[in-house]
Amino acid sequence: MTLLTSSPGTWTKTLGSLLLALALAGPAVAAEETVEQEIDEVVVEEAPPVLPLDELRLFAEVFERIKTAYVEPVDDAQLLEDAIRGMIAGLDPHSAYLEPEAYEDLQEHTSGEFGGLGLEVGLQDGFVRVIAPIDDTPAQKGGIKAGDLIVKLDDTPVQGLSLNEAVALMRGKPGEPIVLTIVREGVEKPFEVKLIRDVIRVASVRHRVLEDGFGYLRVSQFQVNTGKDLVEAIEDLQDKGPLRGLVLDLRNNPGGVLQAAVEVSDAFLDDGLIVYTEGRLANAALRYSASARTAAPEVPLVVMINAGSASASEIVAGALQDHKRGLILGTDSFGKGSVQTILPLTADRAVKLTTARYFTPSGRSIQAQGIVPDIRVEEAEVRNLENGDRLKESDLTGHLVNGQNNGESNGVKADDKLVERDFQLFEALNLLKALVILKPESKQG
Template identity: 65%
Template sequence: MPYARPLRLTSLALALALCSPAWAAEPDPTREPASLAPIPVPPSASNAAPLPLDELRTFAEVMDRIKAAYVEPVDDKTLLENAIKGMLSNLDPHSAYLEPEAFQELQESTSGEFGGLGIEVGMEDGFVKVVAPIDDTPAARAGIEAGDLIIKIDGKPTKGLSMMEAVDMMRGKAGSKIELTLVREGGKPFDVELTRAVIKVRSVRSQLLEPGYGYLRITQFQINTGGEVGKALAGLKKSNDGKPLRGLVLDLRNNPGGVLQAAVEVTDHFLKDGLIVYTKGRIANSELRFSADPGDASEGVPLVVLINAGSASASEIVAGALQDHKRGVVMGTDSFGKGSVQTVLPLNNDRALKLTTALYYTPSGRSIQAQGIEPDIEVARAKLTREQENENLREADLAGHLGNGNGGPDKPSSKSRNAPPRLQDDDYQLGQALNLLKGLSVTRGD
């Protein structure tokens, strides 16, 4: 498999648990994002039309008028930096001008430990929108959900704020409090108070749902996620008394994305060969292809992949590749639909541009930009309410009942009430995924 320098693919958000950086997509066997080499400008961009002199004169005139007539003095540096921010903000929601602090936080966030609230955010109609809360963070514990609109931060409206400004307002020291005003699915606004914390994102979780059936959740694609998934698959087999699994649920819900390399490695654990993803852009360095290596760490286990509207970018790469190869059944609801690649281009004075340079495509050639991955089986989120079990007696409850002639154990009516709670009992989508795997197992005669 060809490897490239780690490339971050997520919705726009900046460090502090609100972000996923994008590294220069320059082919290199190393996996460390140490050097961020600038990508050469294509000849067509430098040798094309002459400078737009009329527009530049207008720009200079506007700048001169602001300096002369604005109510307060404004220095040239502030005006020019604001002009650069405006130039980038009108390209697409994911391109941005990174000042030194934001650039530094962007570089550090691939470690999986950073400060903030634990939400991945984007923009919608001028408001900050939650793409996904990150597991075990203040945002997730407060009940913030994918799709929530943040309309106020500490009482100040977010309408009209840039992404950078909104993120700056949500930054703060661990232990400090912040109040967000949210709107969910067109309902009435409500306030949520959170306490900022140091976010330590645990990328991979796994457990047996039932004997023979595994659960593997990826909360975010970090540099080491591919290796962690390999260990988790081995651990699940060990927990299953060393026997191959009969089914596995790969949970990518509310996973905002992350390092492209990790998404490729995770997908490779489930494929023996074939294309995983490719990218296309205007410059040569943005055109990459990633293919699977021989070998299948998952041992061909029947697979269900769970996605929802909070599954973005790198999550969509994994789901799209497994869907195209018919390696697993994709279940849930439509994913977020971020199919663009951002590249960080370092500038002078510790600043950088985060610029959209390419689109990525699934093995069949699908661009999911602004469309998302459509699940094979749509299962909406639902809250389960269990009926009270009736007090009807069963044969095994009766005194002096006959034993089972086949030697099987008695099953009195009280047995189900004494069963310990299971992860799938309160998660409707997960329960449906497990039921599908059991059905497949029955039809195979396992």
């Protein structure tokens, strides 16, 4: 696109003429009445909508006022870019105009490596709201929590900044410090947190054995390879011994790639709808179904969510909940039920546009509502009461020996401190054990 660079008045007249021409270039054919002979019914065809002339004239007028009256000269191209940015920002909190740096950052983010603090953020009432801190990043290690409002970055107030501008301030060279001023629910006054910027490398899937037969899967965000990585993690857990149950941790997972959410759901489902989307574009109406192949068939499953679980996390939790494949434990999720599509404009610019709403298999939209857990467990701090060393049978002199085992275990020892370190995970493991106890034994034929 070639921009005109003549004087402001000339440019604005040209812009006004161009906008007027576009408006008048609307449908030149008036609505016609046509008669359907077979049913003897008059059908009136509606004329396609014309461009809003008054608003276009207003745009041209504002453009000219800025060019002629603003305290400093303003570049034509910059004004138009600002207009595009504002037009898209006014749609919803998730649509955005991606300039070269933001476009590159998005590509790095979905691939799993980018620079910054490790925060997934959005705008709320002019402030930056933390959707979720990413695992093992400066933000997570510094104690930033989902729901925190960032009101100042170093000495710069956040209110009035666009989301892209705020994110740009948070980015920087690894090793450089930044001070975030935080407002947190339940805390009386704003407080400061000093973080050191770092290169963020996100391993989207981590796993470990909690106790003998009970595996833990942590998905921190949904990247291109998350589905494959999750299946490999399950296989590694199975190699360590028979799996009796799994905990899938989606807490503080801000979402990511839609296809990855489908693949993670498919790893636990062998049939049925996973998610479907509806939008105005023909290709926005999509349906995703499970394949017959599963990574962990019939293994009892507990899925953990909280207010930081958004978008793709909610797709997985909603699908598993609707199919009764797993019990959902935790607190209500974030409630982002829309799908964003990256629409490239040039080689280095794109529009991230909300193009569809997604629905769980039963037809639920979680937009602005979230997934409600089956078992509500709030985050809490718990400490064990010291009961002292109580006398047991084995402490009595001359006690009878059990005779069946020597009291030793070859498996993974239970984590006695789990209840203090992560109460929600402790409760998830207890629930999983109950599901295993109640699960009927499969009969061998």
